[in-house]
Amino acid sequence: MTKKLLFICMAAFMVITAACSNNNNGGDTKTSNSTNTPKETAAEETTKPVEKVTFSYFNGVAAAKDTNSNETTIGKILEDQTGVNFKIEHLVGDLNTKIGTMIASNAYPDVMLPDAAIDKILDAGAFIALDDLIEQYGPNIKRVYGSYFNQMKAEDGKIYFLPFSNTVGEYIPDPNINQGAFWIQRRVLKEAGYPEIKTLDAYFDLIKNFVEKHKDEDLTGMVSLTHDWRFFATSNPPNHLAGYPNDGNVIVDMTTFDAKTYAADDNTKRWLQKLNELNADNLFDKASFVDNYDQYLAKLTSHKVVGFFDYGWQFSNAQNALKDAAKQDPTQDDFVYFPLPVTFDGQKDQYLDPPGFVKNRGLGITKSAKDPARIIQYLDNLLTDENQILQRWGIKGDTFEVDDKGRMYRTAEQIVKIDESFNEKFGFKYYSWNWPLYGNGSSLPDGNSVAPGLQPEVFQMSLTNEDKTILEKYGVKTYAELFAAPDDRPWYPAWGIPKEQGSEQQIWETKKDEITKKYFPKLVLAKPADFEKVWTEYITAFGKLDTAAYESWTTTEVKKLIEAAK
Amino acid sequence: MESKPTMTTSNLVLPKKPTGLKRFAMKLLEQRVLVLMSIPFLAWLFIFKYMPLWGWTIAFQDYKPAKSFGEQKWVGFDHFQFLFQDERFIRVLRNTLAMSGINLVLGFVTAITLALLLNEVRKVAFKRIVQTVSYLPHFISWVVAASIIQTTLSPDGIINEMLLWFGFLEKGEEILFLGIPEYFWGIFGAGSVWKDVGWNTIVYLAAMTMIDPAQYEAAEMDGAGRIKRMWYVTLPGIKPVIIVLLIMNIGYLLESGFEPQYLLGNGMNIDYSENLDIFVLKYGIAQGNYSLSIAGGMFKTIISFILLFAANNLAKRMGESRLF
Numbered sequence: 001m002t003k004k005l006l007f008i009c010m011a012a013f014m015v016i017t018a019a020c021s022n023n024n025n026g027g028d029t030k031t032s033n034s035t036n037t038p039k040e041t042a043a044e045e046t047t048k049p050v051e052k053v054t055f056s057y058f059n060g061v062a063a064a065k066d067t068n069s070n071e072t073t074i075g076k077i078l079e080d081q082t083g084v085n086f087k088i089e090h091l092v093g094d095l096n097t098k099i100g101t102m103i104a105s106n107a108y109p110d111v112m113l114p115d116a117a118i119d120k121i122l123d124a125g126a127f128i129a130l131d132d133l134i135e136q137y138g139p140n141i142k143r144v145y146g147s148y149f150n151q152m153k154a155e156d157g158k159i160y161f162l163p164f165s166n167t168v169g170e171y172i173p174d175p176n177i178n179q180g181a182f183w184i185q186r187r188v189l190k191e192a193g194y195p196e197i198k199t200l201d202a203y204f205d206l207i208k209n210f211v212e213k214h215k216d217e218d219l220t221g222m223v224s225l226t227h228d229w230r231f232f233a234t235s236n237p238p239n240h241l242a243g244y245p246n247d248g249n250v251i252v253d254m255t256t257f258d259a260k261t262y263a264a265d266d267n268t269k270r271w272l273q274k275l276n277e278l279n280a281d282n283l284f285d286k287a288s289f290v291d292n293y294d295q296y297l298a299k300l301t302s303h304k305v306v307g308f309f310d311y312g313w314q315f316s317n318a319q320n321a322l323k324d325a326a327k328q329d330p331t332q333d334d335f336v337y338f339p340l341p342v343t344f345d346g347q348k349d350q351y352l353d354p355p356g357f358v359k360n361r362g363l364g365i366t367k368s369a370k371d372p373a374r375i376i377q378y379l380d381n382l383l384t385d386e387n388q389i390l391q392r393w394g395i396k397g398d399t400f401e402v403d404d405k406g407r408m409y410r411t412a413e414q415i416v417k418i419d420e421s422f423n424e425k426f427g428f429k430y431y432s433w434n435w436p437l438y439g440n441g442s443s444l445p446d447g448n449s450v451a452p453g454l455q456p457e458v459f460q461m462s463l464t465n466e467d468k469t470i471l472e473k474y475g476v477k478t479y480a481e482l483f484a485a486p487d488d489r490p491w492y493p494a495w496g497i498p499k500e501q502g503s504e505q506q507i508w509e510t511k512k513d514e515i516t517k518k519y520f521p522k523l524v525l526a527k528p529a530d531f532e533k534v535w536t537e538y539i540t541a542f543g544k545l546d547t548a549a550y551e552s553w554t555t556t557e558v559k560k561l562i563e564a565a566k
Numbered sequence: 567m568e569s570k571p572t573m574t575t576s577n578l579v580l581p582k583k584p585t586g587l588k589r590f591a592m593k594l595l596e597q598r599v600l601v602l603m604s605i606p607f608l609a610w611l612f613i614f615k616y617m618p619l620w621g622w623t624i625a626f627q628d629y630k631p632a633k634s635f636g637e638q639k640w641v642g643f644d645h646f647q648f649l650f651q652d653e654r655f656i657r658v659l660r661n662t663l664a665m666s667g668i669n670l671v672l673g674f675v676t677a678i679t680l681a682l683l684l685n686e687v688r689k690v691a692f693k694r695i696v697q698t699v700s701y702l703p704h705f706i707s708w709v710v711a712a713s714i715i716q717t718t719l720s721p722d723g724i725i726n727e728m729l730l731w732f733g734f735l736e737k738g739e740e741i742l743f744l745g746i747p748e749y750f751w752g753i754f755g756a757g758s759v760w761k762d763v764g765w766n767t768i769v770y771l772a773a774m775t776m777i778d779p780a781q782y783e784a785a786e787m788d789g790a791g792r793i794k795r796m797w798y799v800t801l802p803g804i805k806p807v808i809i810v811l812l813i814m815n816i817g818y819l820l821e822s823g824f825e826p827q828y829l830l831g832n833g834m835n836i837d838y839s840e841n842l843d844i845f846v847l848k849y850g851i852a853q854g855n856y857s858l859s860i861a862g863g864m865f866k867t868i869i870s871f872i873l874l875f876a877a878n879n880l881a882k883r884m885g886e887s888r889l890f
Contacts, residue, residue, distance in 0.1 A: 096851065103631045120854050124631040226833065282738055287721045290744040290832055295716070501854030510848060517833025521745060 050083035056109035057086040060095050064429055072427025074390055084378045108366035111375060113434055118360060119501050127364035129158035133376040140383035144168055150564040151359050161364030162436045169443035171355050175459040175478035178312035180240050180351050181339035185306055194473040198346040200241055207306050220305045221283025227293045235516050237309045238267035241343050245350040248495025250554050259554035263516055264542040275524045276531050289521040303335045333466035341483045354486035355441055360498040379436050388438050391431045392450055408448045409457050490565035491558040508550045515541050625860040645861040662841040665822040668755040670815055676759050677766035682796050685774050700764025712829035715757050719743035750838040754826055770804055777803035809881055817874030820866045
């Protein structure tokens, strides 16, 4: 379950990075008309002389300098609107320890974002129910989150926190691949004449041929990430290869909506057998099973690794380093990794995330808060179109421009200007995520993307010549276009379904992790002749888990979500 | 703890020794300064060592942080049952004991040997250098130490390179040391020795300086060589220290450490690397199941307690110096 959390943090990071790195887009001068009711409230607020207050805000996800929100440009404007300042504190050290201390002492910051430890906070009853506050003060919250209210309700029917992955307006897909894909060095594709790679066999052949042709370079055909909770980078591919998105431990059948685990099914067997063959041909890096995350990233930047499966956000440090090098020296573009929508037999892939709704992360008001009404008004005020533009795009003429067609964009100078220290000073670093917002993929009423990173104009501007060349060879404008559009999955992601602390489901997941971590290496590194034997051992060990109960629990939850979404 | 002067004074003033409560009260009064001085430490002991024992009640509940003590659900020994019935528990216990055993034996033997050897070195400069070099790894955190060990043992690490170079292995046959479960205890033992051997010699070297030089001279007159002197003079001289340390360490037998196993462990060697602490972390703390972690902690404390007393008793019976 930790992975899920991580996912989310990473997602948050991506957004932040995306927001900072891309710039240009077209503008939205007129956005404001859509903003609706909330304006009134905001207006009222400003006219009334309000007493200034400071609340505390704890962020358990991001790492940044602690600050007061009114010391940033964005925060100052918001303070002028509402009279509220937040003293922002970030997590240092271990999240569970920090949250555990808060619970033990029964003293919480006014507003907090407990991320992965949210179950513990809810268990401890630290969040107050927001329903009445929203009813009274939250017209914008109602507008933005209204369609998700059913999914946000806890078992007692109340809402305790506001998640971040809601979509407002028309859905705009991410042009980059931040989710799963089979990656390959660009030079391999170049040398092979940019073939279309759809099947796992074709992908492996590509690697094999390339390594054989470059014997003297001491290349590694493939590596796989297995370290600690990141092991899912090795255990998830069978699900993707079979044409499903990352629903965690299960594949949800699209007609019956039954959730089935795949850790011991034929898909996994097929995937591991392929890796086993690859290993027998000396194309698989055995050290994959003992390397830690840092060693893995180091290998990816070493130029020696031809291909691997991973999620874009997970190896973005390595990919960014390679991309930066390629910006300095175009010949280095060969070593940048390119995503491929590989499936077992070339069936339709589902690597791209459907517009999902992550229900087990969010921001809540704690029972220690002195004045929840002021806080909820502040949060509500964030959710106007104007303030969403302020949070993500900044100030017109300073951090973005609007062209005569109303498209928002950023000039080259603005792009350069918005670096990490600018982000901190201006407040993008603190405001572009981790507050109630229009989630990623949301659009403003005039069609502009809420997230600058997802605005197509911004994306195009961030491409190098080499990027454009390879995209052109494949006849696409964005990386995402290489992949099939996501089907509608109202329960997505199934891993985001909250599980109770220490529940049967959590124990099943822990035990399953343990068994797979033990047997997958054995299966891959076994002599090909012994594969069947080890597989039988694995199935026996796996058979001891009460998988049926886990599946039926997940199926019930999935069906509930389908109902709720109707 | 009567102090002599008190005794004499009281004897002088009162020829008849007061008894019982009266005597106690008088003493208390006379030694009030001492009593006052010990109060902060008693308070510290009580607050930080005894009060937390109250928390053991959590092990018998289905503990939920949000609820007050009265609202908790009592489940008796359920959590202990879960712990002891799990087949992995035996394995985890075996690993814990094996690794601490290895640590104990290897740690003692290597540290004492190194201390004996260092004690014989006459060149002060050389001795200092050896000491400094062998202390150094102690100050590296396990996170860094584990990275060094991992890199050394990786398929393209120095050990495999050397094996290749000497022709013990063919290219492509590199050994995945951390991937072979049976090797784990050995790697752990060697790693711990490398990290702590220098540090552990300090106390023995200190003990050796207490030995009366006359004994060495006498032994030399009797014709004992260096080895004999080490065996018959130095070793018996530090025996009390060795025994006391041994007793204390036996009390820690269930503490095989956490960091090295956590950092060097992986899915492949889990059968040999997972110890009690990691097990409790995985199924207790990581899942918010505080009750289970407390049950695990209680089990450890009680066993350690028994071991400590047993070892102390044994030492007493054998007529050796002991802890208490």
